[in-house]
Amino acid sequence: MRYLPLSEADRVSMLDKIGVGSIDDLFVDVPQAARRSGPVDLPMYAGELEVEAQLQAFAAKSVSPSKVPFFVGAGAYRHHIPATVDHIIQRSEFLTSYTPYQPEIAQGTLQVLFEFQTQVARLTGMPVANASLYDGSTAAAEGVLMATRATKRNKAVLSGGLHPHYRETVETLAHAVGIETEACDLAIDDEAEVLNHIDADTACVVVQTPNVFGTATDLTQIAAAAQAAGALLIVVVTEVMSLGLLKSPGEMGADVVAVEGQSIGVPLSFGGPYVGLFAAKEKYLRQMPGRLCGETVDADGERGFVLTLSTREQHIRRDKATSNICTNSGLCALAFSIHMSLLGQEGLKRLAKINYAKAHSLRDRLAAVPGVEVVTPRFFNEFTVKLPKAAAPVVEALAAQGVLGGVPVSRLVADPAFGNHLIVAATETVSDTDMDAFVQALKAVL
Incomplete structure (x- = not known):
């Protein structure tokens, strides 16, 4: 496919259409301190051998978690991943798989995602789960957007134990669409303060367990208080491995669950890509972001899989979509599902x-x-x-x-x-x- 660049007249016409005077006007929201005033300090060209040597030198400065005693967590965890996981995801039919734009001919991809959804639903104790999101933080933010649609309210209460990176992600997305966020003070154990912030204007309460300090909390009381006020409880879990031992969010009364699934099947990888797990009560099914895969039978009565619900903007809903999530961490979701199946x-x-x-x-x-x-x-x-x-x-x-x-x-x-x-x-x-x-x-x- 040939690349045909725009002419100057094309650019002027496009800028005029969206109502700005120049391309620079598109970046007014980017702080000046974050902008570069010149090119990146790199040589204009270099041979492959030189580039390889330089990159290896850069890599040598990093310390691998497997080489030293490693106690780092705070939202990303080192766990053993069986070699089988890497072997299977590198099979050609999986490694190149992407969003099923023609779902009827992507039976393998759809079946994998269907099984993944089943695993997530059972882990979280919720009736429905989607086919994954980018990571735990964006899943939490999508949960807040969903809660405001479902309750017709505009305020989200963020607990003091919510991971600061998750809080910032929620606040960024909420600010963009005019949702008010009310963050509790940072606290090791903040159940009482969260309860004090719930009122008649609250759309949702976002609580993490175990929280950023590691504190595990039974959220039953917060769930009851939120729901009594007409709000939703969104439970965030950054360490999915904890769901193998602790009470599930569904058992505690969660309405929405947002989980970082990295601990199962996905290596640390310098911060990504990871995989966001998202589950909810069935009555919020049509408000869920992303996609849901389902099971059915074809015209001959044979078992088959379909894209049951797809609310993203690239499909028929367009501007009425519940989310602009355009894809999912499909390969990471597969790795998660393989590891879960092995366990x-x-x-x-x-x-x-x-x-x-x-x-x-x-x-x-x-x-x-x-x-x-x-x-x-x-x-x-x-x-x-x-x-x-x-x-x-x-x-x-x-x-x-x-x-x-x-x-x-x-x-x-x-x-x-x-x-x-x-x-x-x-x-x-x-x-x-x-x-x-x-x-x-x-x-x-x-």
Whole structure:
């Protein structure tokens, strides 16, 4: 296909049509400090060997989670992924699969997504789930948009334990469409404050469990309060592995569930791509974003799969679409589904129990370090400690000793009250030797 560039007259006509004077006017919302004033500082050309050598040098500066004791979490977790997952997703019929624009001839893709939806529904304890979204944060934001449509209200209450990156994603999308957001103060355990923010104008309450500090909360009381006020409860889960052990959001009364599914089947990969899981009560089915795949029979009575619901703007609904999600993390959803199938229900439970035991073993060891206080009251595989000094330089000093010791809260949010707080995660990949190395390094640094 040949590339035919626009003429100057074409550009002028397009700018006139949308009502701006120049291309620069399209970027007025981008802060000046974020704009480049010149080209990127890179050579204009280089040979393939030179480029390869430079990229390898860049890569060598990174420390792989598998090479050192690794306790980083805060929304992205290192778990063991069976080799079978990578083998299957690299099969040609999966690796090149994309959105089924002609669903009737994409039976394999549709069946995979149907099975994926079934797994997500069972995990979350909800009756319906969609065919995935980009990641957990965008799933949470889509849940807020859905709640305002369903309730005809315009205010979202965001809990103080919601991951700051999720909060920012929700606030960005909400601002774009005129939804009011009311964020509770950052808190390790904020159930009481959330209840105080619910009123007759509230469309939804967004609560995370386990929250960014690792605190696991039974949300039954918040669900009852929200629904009594005519609002929806949106439950956010950043560590999907916790659903193998803790009470499901559906059991706690959630109306909508937004989950980051990265922990199952998807590697860390420098922050993405990940996979957003989205589920809801059946009465909100037609308000759900993205797509839903369903099972039916063809004219001959044979089992088949169809694109049951597709509310995105590229299909018939266009400007009436409930979402502008144009695709899904299809390959990541497949990886998730393969890993879940390998684990099975009992395997997931056992793996979740191992995570729980590892984290609590680490908690006991760190609590014995002079000056270290564990502040998370109840948790799954992640918790927060308060150090006797600022956490950020401690993490850098630990890294210099070959231990990646967690995420300083100050890296997520600028709140001086939490400057000494460190979020620590321990999954099944952490050994006793890793824990001993962490404790010894921390004692030396403190």
